[in-house]
Amino acid sequence: MKIFSQKTRPYLILLATVLVLAVIDRGRGNVLSGATVFSALQYLATLGPVALGLSLTMLVREFDLSVAGVFGLAGCVAVLLGGDSPALGLAAAVLAGAASGFIQGLIITRLQMPSIGVTLGGLLTTIGLAYVLTGNQSLTFDNMDLALFLSARIGLFTPRSIVALALAAAFAMALYWLWIGRDLIAIGSDRRAAHTAGVRVDALMVLVFTTSGALAALSGALLSYSLASASPSGLSEVLVPATAAAILGGVSLSGGTGTPLGVTAGVLMLGVLRAGLNALGAPPFAHDMSMGAVLLAVAILDAPGIRAHFERLQTLTRSRTETQAP
Amino acid sequence: MNSLLSARDLTISFGPVQALRDVGLDLRPGEIQALCGENGAGKSTLIKVLMGIYQPDKGVVEVDGVARRIDNPQHAQQLGFALVAQELSLAPQLSVLDNIWLGDRSVPVFHRRKALREKARRALETLQVDIDLDVKVADLSIGQRQLVEIARMIARDARVLILDEPTATLSDVEIEHLFQVLRKLRAQGHAILYVTHRLGEVFEICDTVTVMRNGAHISTGAVSEVSREQLIETMLGRSFSDMYPQRLPGQGSDGLSVTGLCIDGSFENVSFDAPRGKILCLAGQIGSGAGHVIRAIGGLAPLTSGRMFLDGQPLTSMSRGSTIAFISEDRAREGLFDRSVVENLVAGQWQDHSRLGVISWTSARRRAAELAASVGIDARRLAANAFDLSGGNQQKILFARAAGGKRPGVILMNEPTRGVDIGARSEIYRLMRDLCARGYCLVMMSTDLEEVVGIADIVVPMYRGAVVARYEAEEIDISRILLDITHPRNAGEVVHEAVGH
Numbered sequence: 040m041k042i043f044s045q046k047t048r049p050y051l052i053l054l055a056t057v058l059v060l061a062v063i064d065r066g067r068g069n070v071l072s073g074a075t076v077f078s079a080l081q082y083l084a085t086l087g088p089v090a091l092g093l094s095l096t097m098l099v100r101e102f103d104l105s106v107a108g109v110f111g112l113a114g115c116v117a118v119l120l121g122g123d124s125p126a127l128g129l130a131a132a133v134l135a136g137a138a139s140g141f142i143q144g145l146i147i148t149r150l151q152m153p154s155i156g157v158t159l160g161g162l163l164t165t166i167g168l169a170y171v172l173t174g175n176q177s178l179t180f181d182n183m184d185l186a187l188f189l190s191a192r193i194g195l196f197t198p199r200s201i202v203a204l205a206l207a208a209a210f211a212m213a214l215y216w217l218w219i220g221r222d223l224i225a226i227g228s229d230r231r232a233a234h235t236a237g238v239r240v241d242a243l244m245v246l247v248f249t250t251s252g253a254l255a256a257l258s259g260a261l262l263s264y265s266l267a268s269a270s271p272s273g274l275s276e277v278l279v280p281a282t283a284a285a286i287l288g289g290v291s292l293s294g295g296t297g298t299p300l301g302v303t304a305g306v307l308m309l310g311v312l313r314a315g316l317n318a319l320g321a322p323p324f325a326h327d328m329s330m331g332a333v334l335l336a337v338a339i340l341d342a343p344g345i346r347a348h349f350e351r352l353q354t355l356t357r358s359r360t361e362t363q364a365p
Numbered sequence: 366m367n368s369l370l371s372a373r374d375l376t377i378s379f380g381p382v383q384a385l386r387d388v389g390l391d392l393r394p395g396e397i398q399a400l401c402g403e404n405g406a407g408k409s410t411l412i413k414v415l416m417g418i419y420q421p422d423k424g425v426v427e428v429d430g431v432a433r434r435i436d437n438p439q440h441a442q443q444l445g446f447a448l449v450a451q452e453l454s455l456a457p458q459l460s461v462l463d464n465i466w467l468g469d470r471s472v473p474v475f476h477r478r479k480a481l482r483e484k485a486r487r488a489l490e491t492l493q494v495d496i497d498l499d500v501k502v503a504d505l506s507i508g509q510r511q512l513v514e515i516a517r518m519i520a521r522d523a524r525v526l527i528l529d530e531p532t533a534t535l536s537d538v539e540i541e542h543l544f545q546v547l548r549k550l551r552a553q554g555h556a557i558l559y560v561t562h563r564l565g566e567v568f569e570i571c572d573t574v575t576v577m578r579n580g581a582h583i584s585t586g587a588v589s590e591v592s593r594e595q596l597i598e599t600m601l602g603r604s605f606s607d608m609y610p611q612r613l614p615g616q617g618s619d620g621l622s623v624t625g626l627c628i629d630g631s632f633e634n635v636s637f638d639a640p641r642g643k644i645l646c647l648a649g650q651i652g653s654g655a656g657h658v659i660r661a662i663g664g665l666a667p668l669t670s671g672r673m674f675l676d677g678q679p680l681t682s683m684s685r686g687s688t689i690a691f692i693s694e695d696r697a698r699e700g701l702f703d704r705s706v707v708e709n710l711v712a713g714q715w716q717d718h719s720r721l722g723v724i725s726w727t728s729a730r731r732r733a734a735e736l737a738a739s740v741g742i743d744a745r746r747l748a749a750n751a752f753d754l755s756g757g758n759q760q761k762i763l764f765a766r767a768a769g770g771k772r773p774g775v776i777l778m779n780e781p782t783r784g785v786d787i788g789a790r791s792e793i794y795r796l797m798r799d800l801c802a803r804g805y806c807l808v809m810m811s812t813d814l815e816e817v818v819g820i821a822d823i824v825v826p827m828y829r830g831a832v833v834a835r836y837e838a839e840e841i842d843i844s845r846i847l848l849d850i851t852h853p854r855n856a857g858e859v860v861h862e863a864v865g866h
């Protein structure tokens with residue numbers, strides 16, 4: 040297997056980020072520390088499931104903007120209903136997220152509408168619903184035991200980050216071993232062809248949006264539990280980083296490529312970047328700027344012109360080495 | 366031998382239009398049957414009925430002598446019918462193996478089974494196709510993809526193969542390989558329904574030929590008992606007067622001249638003179654670079670080096686726009702807009718039909734009507750969406766647009782009659798001659814040698830990115846050109862390249 044390929048790129052970017060940060064740190068140990076790893080994993084705990092769901096919709100060449108709204112709404116639902124039984128609150132939140140995704144998926148497939156428009160509507164609706172449910176108040180969650188449990192450190196992990204990692208692993212295995220993974224790639228790479236070949240395109244699309252909603256809801260609910268609070272406004276800043284993570288993780292906006300593990304690496308990369316820059320004492324706006332720079336660099340690497348040049352360069356060097364070594 | 370598939374009295378209407386009228390069809394095991402007819406003859410409707418996409422109003426389809434109702438494409442697949450459509454149904458991002466089993470409901474939930482792999486490998490072996498199961502389809506040539514599509518059908522135990530214009534996008538070498546595969550399948554007892562516009566293929570590969578016209582079955586007979594002219598006359602329903610119009614006398618003047626054109630990895634040192642009033646045709650297989658040369662002259666691909674002159678004046682990117690028009694072989698993507706015929710016809714000339722920036726629809730419609738009349742598009746279709754027109758009429762829109770400039774310039778064409786039925790085709794050829802008479806300079810590329818020989822005044826064969834020769838008038842000879850574009854000295858090598866990796 041080639042070392043520099045589309046498949047290995049997310050992991051290489053992650054590695055490169057760690058190395059660059061470590062070099063900037065010059066061996067003082069601020070970056071290469073348990074604290075950085077822990078912090079990155081916490082970032083993954085929150086963002087990972089959201090990015091995972093979003094990347095599934097990107098895999099079939101759609102886009103789910105509503106994840107950010109569902110994320111916040113689910114937190115509010117969980118805190119509102121989970122007072123007596125946290126499990127009930129969590130179930131209700133996930134169900135709400137799944138239902139939101141299901142409805143949007145149905146609209147997109149049945150009415151053949153572009154997902155950007157539909158899920159933009161979904162985003163605004165879910166944000167609005169959260170305000171209605173909470174009466175525009177910040178909610179507090181009384182069950183501090185649960186909050187402490189969810190944030191408790193188990194080595195470098197917390198229960199939340201373990202859930203996120205387990206989800207990534209489960210999805211990775213499902214997409215690899217089950218026919219559904221091939222069908223999703225087929226839908227993303229050529230929808231008409233997939234349909235002609237006998238793939239149940241519409242059903243799978245609805246499933247993808249339902250899953251995306253459920254994953255965002257799960258993550259939002261768990262975060263609210265662990266913070267012991269929920270507010271309709273505070274939790275919606277996940278959309279941009281989740282998209283960035285998916286793209287860094289090798290998910291193409293033109294559909295058909297990307298894996299759960301790659302996306303996880305993408306999220307971790309962003310987490311490491313944040314944690315590392317914090318450790319180096321960089322100001323908060325440096326996070327966004329560096330994230331932007333990395334994204335831009337990846338996008339440029341993908342530009343057709345650059346790639347053609349690169350491939351020509353490769354063949355050139357290869358033929359040269361071949362002629363040199365008779 | 367008994368029929369594998371037998372259809373009788375198939376009738377279907379869409380609103381007031383009767384698309385099929387009492388159509389019958391018999392397919393026997395080990396038979397390749399050609400299905401011919403102009404666009405609109407009902408071929409695709411018939412296929413869609415057989416594949417369960419449409420339900421007939423009347424009539425029966427018998428499989429192995431048993432009358433069947435075909436509910437949907439999946440059901441048709443279970444009955445052993447398989448359609449290889451013009452647009453392939455392969456997912457480029459998946460491997461060959463995954464594509465072979467894509468969408469097959471019988472595949473278990475955990476799909477990475479040895480048995481499936483083995484069956485796919487056997488299917489490829491049956492076709493004697495050397496393609497790696499783990500290669501991404503995106504990395505295969507068009508010809509290889511088509512073979513994968515056929516292998517998919519074989520792996521799924523298809524007995525009746527329906528091929529819809531399978532050679533439209535293939536090079537000659539790939540076509541030859543496809544034919545070998547089809548002959549093998551015939552010998553194994555598969556029945557093949559072969560839909561084509563290309564009459565040469567009917568005589569080369571098919572045993573029987575069925576002709577349809579206006580939704581009705583006209584005739585079925587052994588290929589050996591009909592002549593080419595008879596076949597065309599049956600399809601057209603009228604006598605076959607010369608398909609290609611007379612060439613114009615005279616030498617032609619000035620025109621386009623290119624020297625030393627080169628794009629790295631595509632073609633090099635291409636030079637020719639294309640005088641006004643003449644049709645110059647680059648002949649070559651897919652991969653010969655001929656199509657790229659046309660695109661490059663049109664400014665659609667950056668040249669590495671080379672110079673171009675029109676009437677002795679150097680062509681620059683500034684002067685090019687108004688004098689050079691390009692007609693793509695891919696009308697849907699590179700030619701037409703998803704708008705009305707009027708808007709398509711006057712596209713790019715809006716400034717002539719607006720006052721202070723405000724569009725004058727009266728003026729635009731008048732101009733569109735003139736242009737439509739000049740190429741023979743029915744004036745009643747002007748308000749229709751361009752994509753609802755037949756391939757021939759779509760091509761006429763592009764010709765009208767290309768020839769709508771104030772002064773005659775250069776018209777570049779790639780495969781000008783692809784997807785155009787035989788009736789409209791002769792109209793297109795006549796249009797091309799009219800343009801010559803008006804002083805246009807026509808430069809085209811075609812992989813259809815019969816067309817090259819029939820229409821061109823000057824033929825420039827290309828092979829592997831280089832110009833091989835130049836023929837004019839009496840020198841134009843189909844066998845000589847065929848040799849040039851397939852390079853007989855290394856013919857074996859060419860075959861290997863085109864169908865191997």
